[in-house]
Amino acid sequence: MPFDYIIPTHQGRAAEAILFSLLGGKGKNIPSNTHFDTTRGNVEAGGAMAHDLVIAEGKDPANLHPFKGNMGLEKLEAYLIEYGDSVPCVMLTITNNAGGGQPVSLENIQAVSKLAKAHGRLFIIDGCRFAENAYFIKLREPGQGERSIEDIVRDCFSCADGMTMSAKKDAFANIGGWLALNDPDLAELARARLVQTEGFPTYGGLAGRDLDAIAQGLVEIVDENYLHYRIRTNEYIVERLDAFGIPVVKPAGGHAVFIDARAWLGHIPPLEYPGQAVATALYEIGGIRSCEIGSVMFGRQLDGSEIPAAMDLVRLAIPRRTYTQSHADYVVEAFGELAEVKDLLRGYRITKEQKLMRHFTCEFTPLS
Helix, strand or coil: CCCCEEEEECCHHHHHHHHHHHHCCCCCEEEECCCCHHHHHHHHHCCCEEEECECHHHHCCCCCCCCCCCECHHHHHHHHHHHHHHCCEEEEECCEHHHCCECCCHHHHHHHHHHHHHCCCEEEEECCCHHHHHHHHHHHCCCCCCCCHHHHHHHHHHCCCEEEEECCCCCCCCCCEEEEECCHHHHHHHHHHHHHHCCCCCCCCCCHHHHHHHHHHHHHCCCHHHHHHHHHHHHHHHHHHHHCCCCECCCCCCCEEEEEHHHHCCCCCHHHCHHHHHHHHHHHHHCCCCEEECHHHHCECCCCCECCCCCCEEEEECCCCCCCHHHHHHHHHHHHHHHHHHHHCCCEEEEECCCCCHHHCCEEEECC
16 A cells, blocks of 8 residues: 555544545535445535445446446546535545445546546545455456456555555454555644544554554455455355345445345335344344445435435445354355245334434334
């Protein structure tokens, strides 16, 4: 990762908070392929607007496009022209977490960088799953199959002006993150903000053991044998669920399996939260924890209104080096039981919520 200034933080969302405290604010507009929840929350907390410009295929769970995380280049160019100087930076999330863990091609990363630079805007990568994204590039992008993961990673970041990172993802750590920048003046401002909220610039609120874990994790995460195991586990679960007739996001993503709850529970309207219905039932049947990524997470608008999200998904994020084959089979078996009663499931309404990032702490009651 060829960045000049590395600013450690206790989590990735802290890196986002620092970045957008400097670049965001009322009247600013920040595009991405798909902003993840904390990214969007940190953008909106300061009064800026977050916009998603993923390609159309990225909103179709069944579409087999190999890089469904790609930014729509025509959309981005029109956006940069329309919003002009109110755009401080262009974000790109690799892989595209909220869109099913779908990868972004190296060609698209480079094209987004070129557009950002042509309009005089910073290009920032949310790199939380950079190694998985690089592995997909190696597998799926023409001309990349013989290259090393390290070289692909370096190419991905060499065209960026900075990155945010949650080290709990592709750095194997239990905690931590960082903000990396090339602009010395922006980095100096970020360090001053870091001291206010996180800690001294050399550790950013982290213990020494956590910094060591991140350093070692970055070595191990680019091991192709590990990445093959990681991706293949997700593919296996997707194949088994597909055989049950359960609609899943295809192709399988890097870090998780995503259920298309809106398609599966067609009798539950989006604003009665079919994803939450699946997540709750899955826990009740099998004790399996999952996460709704849909209208609970993204439906509430800044003006207080609510609209259905583009998709209602349920994310089964797979812990690293934790699950065995029998665990994967158990998850599939639990879904088999759930499939038998899915038509009996009912939706939910929210009884308590926060204005921003409500999905972390909101409370529900089932609808009769």
